[in-house]
Structures are given as structure tokens and as C-alpha cells.
Amino acid sequence: MNGRWIAGCLTAGLLTAQLPGCSFTASVESMLSPPRLTVEQEQIYKALQIAAGSQISLKYPKSGKRLSAFIVEDLDGDGSDEAVVFYERARNAVDENPLRICLLDQTDGTWNAISNMQASGAEIDRVDLERLGTNPRTNLVISYSMVDGAEHAAQVFHYEEGTLIENLTVPYSVMALRDLDGNGTTELFVATAAKNAEPAAAKVYALNERGKYVLDELALPDTMSDVSRITYGTLPVGTGNVTIPAIYLDGMSGATSVRTVVLNYRENLNMLYADSAERILNTERAGGYQTMDIDGDGEAEIPYNMAFNGYSNIPEANMLRMTNWYVCRNGLLMREHSSYYSLQNSFVFLMPKRWERGVTARQENDEIVFYSFDTDTPEGEEPVLIEPLLRLAVVADPVAADAMQSDGYLLLRQQNSRYYLGKIEEGSRSLHLTKSELLVSMRFLQ
Numbered sequence: 509m510n511g512r513w514i515a516g517c518l519t520a521g522l523l524t525a526q527l528p529g530c531s532f533t534a535s536v537e538s539m540l541s542p543p544r545l546t547v548e549q550e551q552i553y554k555a556l557q558i559a560a561g562s563q564i565s566l567k568y569p570k571s572g573k574r575l576s577a578f579i580v581e582d583l584d585g586d587g588s589d590e591a592v593v594f595y596e597r598a599r600n601a602v603d604e605n606p607l608r609i610c611l612l613d614q615t616d617g618t619w620n621a622i623s624n625m626q627a628s629g630a631e632i633d634r635v636d637l638e639r640l641g642t643n644p645r646t647n648l649v650i651s652y653s654m655v656d657g658a659e660h661a662a663q664v665f666h667y668e669e670g671t672l673i674e675n676l677t678v679p680y681s682v683m684a685l686r687d688l689d690g691n692g693t694t695e696l697f698v699a700t701a702a703k704n705a706e707p708a709a710a711k712v713y714a715l716n717e718r719g720k721y722v723l724d725e726l727a728l729p730d731t732m733s734d735v736s737r738i739t740y741g742t743l744p745v746g747t748g749n750v751t752i753p754a755i756y757l758d759g760m761s762g763a764t765s766v767r768t769v770v771l772n773y774r775e776n777l778n779m780l781y782a783d784s785a786e787r788i789l790n791t792e793r794a795g796g797y798q799t800m801d802i803d804g805d806g807e808a809e810i811p812y813n814m815a816f817n818g819y820s821n822i823p824e825a826n827m828l829r830m831t832n833w834y835v836c837r838n839g840l841l842m843r844e845h846s847s848y849y850s851l852q853n854s855f856v857f858l859m860p861k862r863w864e865r866g867v868t869a870r871q872e873n874d875e876i877v878f879y880s881f882d883t884d885t886p887e888g889e890e891p892v893l894i895e896p897l898l899r900l901a902v903v904a905d906p907v908a909a910d911a912m913q914s915d916g917y918l919l920l921r922q923q924n925s926r927y928y929l930g931k932i933e934e935g936s937r938s939l940h941l942t943k944s945e946l947l948v949s950m951r952f953l954q
Contacts, residue, residue: 549578552591552619556610559621560597567594567607572634581637583646583667590667591619592648594632605630609650611672622670628663628677630655638685638694640664641715641722648672649696651683662698676713676721681735682757688712688773690753695773699728699735699757708732708759712773726777732759732767739799741808743772743780743836754780754836756799756808767791768799768810770836781836789841791834796851802833802951803858809833809844817868817881818891828871831856848876853902855928856951863939867897876900880939898941899931918943920950928952 545553557564566577579592591612598606607627612619629652636649648665662683664676680698688695696713708728713721728735737758742751755771768791770781783790789812797811813829831849834841846864848857859867859878868891869878878898881891901917903909909927913919917929928950932941 548580552578552580552593552612555612555619555621556593556595559624560595560608560610563598564595567596567632569632569635572636574635574637579635579637579648581646583648585646588614592672594627607632609672613670623672625672628652628661633660636685640696640713641693642717643715643719645719647675649685662696664696675719678711678713682738684738686740688753688755689775697738697755699738701734708734710755710757710771710777712777724773724776726771726779728757728759728769729782731761731783732769734760736760736766737798739801739808741801742806754808756810758799761792764795765792766795766797781839781841791841797831797849802847802856803845807835809835810841811849828869828876830869848900850902853926853928854953856953857900858949858951860941860945860949867939874901874903880935895935896933897935897939898933898946901929903927903929918946920947921952923952923954
């Protein structure tokens with residue numbers, strides 16, 4: 509009897525294991541379940557329920573290092589931990605924000621709620637604990653998104669004499685906590701969108717020894733209506749090896765375009781580069797092309813698109829575009845690299861320097877093929893292609909990927925069900941690409 513019962517259970521288990529829906533349902537349920545609370549968090553949660561009622565749900569930050577609904581830290585440096593909990597309670601009025609912040613302290617090992625306040629946003633983007641500027645106090649920095657998800661605000665608190673004190677609230681499009689000037693202290697940096705008659709702006713808040721914020725603000729060019737991304741890097745100054753920290757802001761310029769400005773902060777914000785009508789080259793480009801340190805040298809590069817050689821007589825919609833990468837030097841842009849940048853497949857191929865004036869690219873079926881061409885072709889005419897040098901392809905079918913490798917393609921990366929492949933053609937000695945060059949030149953952006 510027992511033997512048949514055990515065999516039946518094993519058979520049922522094997523059948524269940526073969527049903528993909530069972531394992532999928534279990535994994536989804538585990539993903540949707542909140543994290544298991546620790547013993548200390550359970551104690552804090554019970555104290556929260558006593559203060560706020562049982563009809564509450566914990567709220568978790570969306571990003572950052574602190575992803576818990578519970579912040580348990582020594583906020584005032586007295587050697588004893590305090591707790592901050594983010595939660596929602598049942599909405600009593602249509603216009604009421606249900607997101608709340610509860611502060612708890614402990615006496616003789618027992619947690620008790622000591623204050624409860626309404627949050628300044630609908631969702632918590634991230635939470636940080638930071639010292640700002642030269643002031644020694646610990647600050648709780650909460651970043652929110654509003655109901656529509658388009659607007660954001662940062663709220664800064666510190667804990668003092670049993671109270672969570674709000675000391676700053678600022679709206680932002682992008683925000684960062686960073687040592688902007690390299691002096692060992694952290695500043696709060698925000699960029700805000702243009703609104704009504706006010707232009708888009710960059711702002712730095714530094715907290716001084718007296719607990720007062722020193723604000724420095726810089727208006728951004730009127731061609732930039734909002735800021736979508738911050739990138740950091742270093743910039744060389746003078747003729748030596750001295751570098752300074754730089755802030756790169758990619759900002760909206762029209763409905764689908766972005767521009768880049770370069771800033772530096774040393775007690776004051778300074779504009780190191782901005783587009784101007786007098787310059788032939790500007791940074792305006794399609795929105796997906798982001799400033800980044802594309803070659804890993806610590807200095808960010810700004811992308812700018814132009815047609816590959818030989819596309820002068822082709823409709824713009826059919827052009828294959830080359831992306832040049834520019835660095836900022838003394839208020840000017842200097843080209844550092846040329847590349848093919850695939851937004852769809854999230855990779856950049858940095859062309860070797862020796863290719864930059866004698867190689868073009870064509871879309872052939874689902875591949876990008878690089879060709880050497882006759883550099884003596886008269887301006888305005890289609891260049892005469894000489895020989896293929898490299899083929900790049902991205903496929904989703906593993907069978908197709910295996911077949912291509914049998915045909916001489918190299919598997920450069922497998923990621924997110926995509927296979928990135930490259931085939932080096934023989935080409936001339938001066939333009940021939942080695943395997944190591946190909947591997948180094950491929951930059952994957954995910």
C-alpha cells in the first residue's frame with residue numbers, strides 16, 4: 509500500500525515537472541511576492557500597524573542600492589538605530605496621496621512609531637543616505653516620481669531630537685548625488701526642464717558647516733527644453749596631464765532630437781561647451797544616441813551622425829549613417845572615433861583609424877558590410893567599391909548562428925537570445941582586420 513502510494517506520488521511529481529505552466533506559475537508568484545521580512549523588520553512592521561492600522565501595504569524603491577521598504581540606520585550618530593518605513597494606507601479622499609513615511613525609534617529593545625507624514629510623491633524612485641557638502645550630518649534623500657511619472661522631486665531629511673526634519677525639496681528631470689568637483693564631499697545635482705518663461709537649468713546644492721544649502725544655478729541654452737541623461741567624465745586641461753571633472757547633459761531639442769552641453773563645477777557651475785549658430789558642427793542628433801565613455805578612457809564622448817561615404821545621391825531615409833564620437837577641448841569638439849552604431853541591436857563597432865577615410869559601409873540583406881572604396885572618386889559620385897573587409901550580423905535563431913559559424917563567422921557575443929557575429933574578409937594588407945582588433949572594437953551597450 510505504502511509502495512503504491514509512494515510510486516503514485518513520484519509519478520505525479522514527474523508529470524507536474526513536465527508541465528511548463530507549473531514552474532512558470534511558481535516563478536511568477538515568487539517574483540510578485542514581497543521579500544521575506546527579517547525578525548527586526550517584523551517587529552518594526554508590527555509597531556507600524558499599531559500606529560497606522562492594519563490596512564497598509566509596504567512600498568519599495570524602484571532603483572538604487574537601498575531597495576527595501578525599511579531603512580534601519582543610526583541617523584543621528586548616537587549609537588542607536590532608528591527606522592524609516594515607506595508604506596501606503598487606504599485612500600480616504602480622491603485627491604489624497606496614500607504614500608506615507610513613518611519614523612520609528614526603540615526604547616529598551618521595543619520599537620515605537622514617533623512620527624508619520626505624507627510623502628511628496630506618488631512612487632519612490634530611490635532612497636539614499638548621504639552627507640552633503642562639508643556638513644557632518646547624515647541626510648535621508650528620497651527621490652519621487654509624481655502620479656503621471658513625468659515629473660520628479662527629491663526630498664531631503666535629517667534626524668534631530670526625535671524628529672525627521674525636512675531641509676530641502678527640489679523638483680528635477682535628472683538628479684545625482686556626486687562629488688562634482690573632486691574635493692571629497694558630495695553635492696546634490698539636479699537639472700530641471702524649461703517651464704513657462706524659465707529656461708531649463710542645472711543646479712548644485714552644497715551643504716555648509718552651518719547646515720545651510722549653498723545653491724549655484726546655471727541656465728541651459730534655450731535650444732534645450734529638458735534634460736534626459738547625465739554622464740560624467742574627465743577633461744584634460746592645458747598641455748599637461750591635469751584633468752578636471754566634467755558633467756555632460758543630454759537634453760531635449762525638439763520632439764525627437766537631443767543636444768549635449770558640457771559643464772564643470774568648482775564652487776560655481778561653468779559652461780565648457782554648448783552648440784552655437786556660428787559653429788558648423790553641432791551636437792543635435794536623434795534621441796537614442798547617448799553621450800558615453802565609448803572607449804573606456806575615463807572621458808565621455810558625444811555622438812554625432814553623418815552619412816557613410818558614397819551616400820550623397822541617396823534619399824536620406826535610405827542612408828546608412830556613420831557615428832562620429834567627439835571630445836570637448838577648450839570649448840570646441842574634436843573627433844576621437846568613427847563607428848557604426850546600431851540602436852536596434854545595442855552595439856557600437858569602432859572603426860580602426862586606418863579605415864576612416866577609405867572604408868564605407870552598406871546594408872546587404874540583414875548584414876552590415878564594410879568595403880574599401882576608390883578614394884579618387886569625384887565628389888558627388890558613387891564611390892567604386894573595391895573589396896569587402898568585414899561583415900556584421902545579429903541573428904536570433906541558434907541554428908542560423910551555428911550555420912554562420914561553420915561559414916567562417918566569429919561568435920562575438922550571445923546575449924538576450926541574440927547572437928552577434930562577425931566575418932573578417934581577407935582584404936588588402938593595409939586594411940585587413942585581425943580577430944583581436946574586431947573583438948576590441950565591438951562595444952556592447954547592454
